[in-house]
Amino acid sequence: MKKDILKHELVPDHVILSKSEATKTLKKMDIHPEQLPRIKSDDPVSKAIGAKEGDVLEITRKSSTAGKFVTYRLVQD
């Protein structure tokens, strides 16, 4: 059941970035992690993929304008 929600059409792909990947992407965007939009650590998706507080999630959305759009969210309590 936990994993089932990840298949739902409303839920885009969430991937936990490793520490080095996270620093790299943040540096590329020239921002601090606090400037990212948030996702709660008790969000159903955070729980399903096992994200911890402080992790940066890479979210690949299906977009009707761009086709594919990559964005990031910071996990927080």
Next chain:
Amino acid sequence: MIEKVTKVVKKKRAKFTESLIHEIAQAAQRHDLDDDELDELVKRVKKAYERAKIEAGEAVGTVAAQSVGEPGTQMTMRTFHYAGVAELNVTLGLPRLIEIVDARKKISTPTMAIFFEDEYRNDEEFVRTIANQIGKSTMNDILQDFHINYAENNVVAELNMEKIADKRLNFDDIINRVEKAFKKVQIDNNLLSFEPAKSSIRELRLLADKVRDLQISGVKNIGRVVIRKEEEEWVIHTEGSNLGAVLKMEGVDKVRTTTNDIHEVEKVLGVEAARNAIIHEAQRTMDEQGLTVDVRHIMLVADMMTADGSVKSIGRHGISGEKASVLARASFEETGKHLLRASIRGEIDHLTGIIENIIIGQPIPLGTGSVGVVMKQK
């Protein structure tokens, strides 16, 4: 072809979106372009793309507000839409749009569309069984005969086995529910007789109503269900919504089954799904009224509403009420409250927003006004 275009785009140092690359690839194929022509095409598309991009400092929020607001004035004030054959009514039009933007906890007409997995999609029998498990039914729906016996001081109910079979209910389950709900009950096959706790006519009549209203099946928060055949498959539409419980049911499509309750989507599927639900619902509401708003405006609204990890309303209790600047909050609503609180707490206004700077008469940080001068530190 797509790989080739991707390579050319990379060479020209353009950052194109996936759909744009696909479009270029299609055009190149259609017109049978050679490498030089493709280069030229990408170069020109890049130029047009850069020009079309929103510039830094553009007031996108204001543009979005106006772009959603103007068609909003043309919406019918109060409309009810009948989904299909005049059975379920769903709030649409302006009231629905307000509901979405206000992020109401209790929406006026929650409804679900339940789809089924491949193997059950055309299995009418299975769909009807599920529909009866989801939809609410009471004792009253399966009675053959029902009467109050004043002489013997009891209520006699005779169950109609045909109706039970028609509703695909399990007889034993019903008996279990009855036994759980009523202490003094005698069961003789499909003949049930109930006795009141105290013997008085009033008690007896109250008991009769209770027996008739006993819920024997259904998922919490869901009322009536409508089964319909849509494009070669069976779909259940419900009045009321409970996404969590329905998604756990066997045979239900866990990919497409949805609800129009955004808070429920957030609870079951997370913020990102809620963001998609907001966009989808808002756009559907506009489309239904024959109005077209560019999705990007709605996307911006949805992004703002979900930026802090939960669905927040636009307005006093949400985005506008949480602005950092005291002056910006005070100029929106509840002026006295904000000024008083700010003075008690000793809040500082950094004057970084638009409203604050208009109030004190400075140039606003928008467009060319958003750049400043910084001295080089030695």
